[in-house]
Amino acid sequence: MTYQDHLRTLAERAIASISAGEAEDVYVVSFFIDNERDDPRQPTLTIRYNTEAQCRRAISDASDEAEARWNYAFWLQNELTVIGDLTRDPDGAAARGQWISELGLWYDEPTDPEDWMTTVGPTAALIEANFNQACVQLARDLHSDGVIKNAIGKPVPVTLHELEYCEGIARRTEAANPPGLADGFTTWVRTG
Numbered sequence: 001m002t003y004q005d006h007l008r009t010l011a012e013r014a015i016a017s018i019s020a021g022e023a024e025d026v027y028v029v030s031f032f033i034d035n036e037r038d039d040p041r042q043p044t045l046t047i048r049y050n051t052e053a054q055c056r057r058a059i060s061d062a063s064d065e066a067e068a069r070w071n072y073a074f075w076l077q078n079e080l081t082v083i084g085d086l087t088r089d090p091d092g093a094a095a096r097g098q099w100i101s102e103l104g105l106w107y108d109e110p111t112d113p114e115d116w117m118t119t120v121g122p123t124a125a126l127i128e129a130n131f132n133q134a135c136v137q138l139a140r141d142l143h144s145d146g147v148i149k150n151a152i153g154k155p156v157p158v159t160l161h162e163l164e165y166c167e168g169i170a171r172r173t174e175a176a177n178p179p180g181l182a183d184g185f186t187t188w189v190r191t192g
Contacts (some may be wrong), residue, residue, distance in 0.1 A: 003099035005087035006047065006092050007083055014047045014080035015142065015151045023152045025051040028185070030072060031135050031160045031176075036086060040124030041100060041107070042093070043131040044084040045138075049156075070188040072161060100127055110119040132172055134150050135160055157182035165189045 001011070018026060026049045036042040054076045055069050062068035084092045100106045101191040105127050107120055142148050149155050159182065160172040169184040 001095065002005055003092075003095045003136060004097045004137070007134060008141065009043075009093065010081050010083045010089065011047060011138055011142060012147055014146060016071055018049060018151055022051065025053055026152050026156055027052055027055070027069075028156055029148065029152075029158045030075065031139060033132065033135060033160060033162055036084070040120075040127050041097070042084065043085070043096070043127065044082055044171055045135055046082045047080045048075065048078050049080070054102050059111065066184075066188045070159075070185050070192075071165075072159075072163070078153065100130075103127075103130055105130070132160065136172055136176045143176075143178055143181075155181060165192070 012151070015029065028050050030046075030050065031048040032048065034044050034046065036044050046159075053177040054074075055065075058068035058074035059065055062071065062074050068074050082088050084096045086093045103126075105123050107123050140161065142158070143155065148158070155178065157173070157177050160168075160173045160176050167190065170189040173182045173189075174186055
């Protein structure tokens with residue numbers, strides 16, 4: 001199984017696990033991208049979602065309704081899966097390592113700090129770019145194949161994000177969704 005296949009299998013399973021009662025209230029799916037142990041060779045994808053009910057509850061704690069709606073910090077912390085986690089998804093972690101090696105981007109931890117700046121830093125950026133693109137493609141495929149719509153009952157945006165929001169997050173999210181579907185999120189990122 002390829003790494004992209006592994007991502008797809010676990011993402012489909014996670015989205016399908018949303019109960020029918022909860023699905024009616026879902027307005028967004030979260031693709032939270034992080035590096036396990038702050039290691040760029042160990043990117044993970046955590047899939048969650050948020051509901052209209054949670055958004056209404058969070059308004060009193062947020063600066064405004066848009067922040068309650070789009071800032072991950074105010075969302076349900078309902079982890080459906082963590083793909084590539086060394087403990088929770090060891091098969092995915094192994095597939096990810098193989099994928100990075102096949103891309104020619106695997107590196108050993110340098111002992112000389114100078115090597116970090118000249119070799120590892122640029123390679124880590126390439127791993128991040130490739131992982132982000134794999135997640136964008138995954139979201140596109142889940143939309144185009146009807147996986148999200150079938151599980152939730154309607155099309156909802158998939159936000160690809162980290163803890164901090166920036167223009168790159170907005171661009172990746174736009175690329176991952178049908179035109180206009182993520183406009184609320186991307187507008188908030190760009191103006192918030």
